[in-house]
């Protein structure tokens with residue numbers, strides 16, 4: 066896997082997230098050896114989805 070920031074080598078790693086709302090404390094992800102960029106499973110899954118399948122984050126209502 067390549068880093069999206071610097072194209073460096075990313076390696077699997079485990080991270081602790083004490084503030085996670087899901088109650089999950091530890092999760093697996095990827096860490097770039099070169100720049101330290103971190104990709105968690107959610108980020109990776111979103112990236113692998115084709116752009117057409119993505120929904121807009123929010124629809125802005127136009128105030129009349």
Ligand SMILES: [Zn+2]
Pocket residue numbers: 068069070071072073097098099100101102
């Ligand atoms: Zn990197």
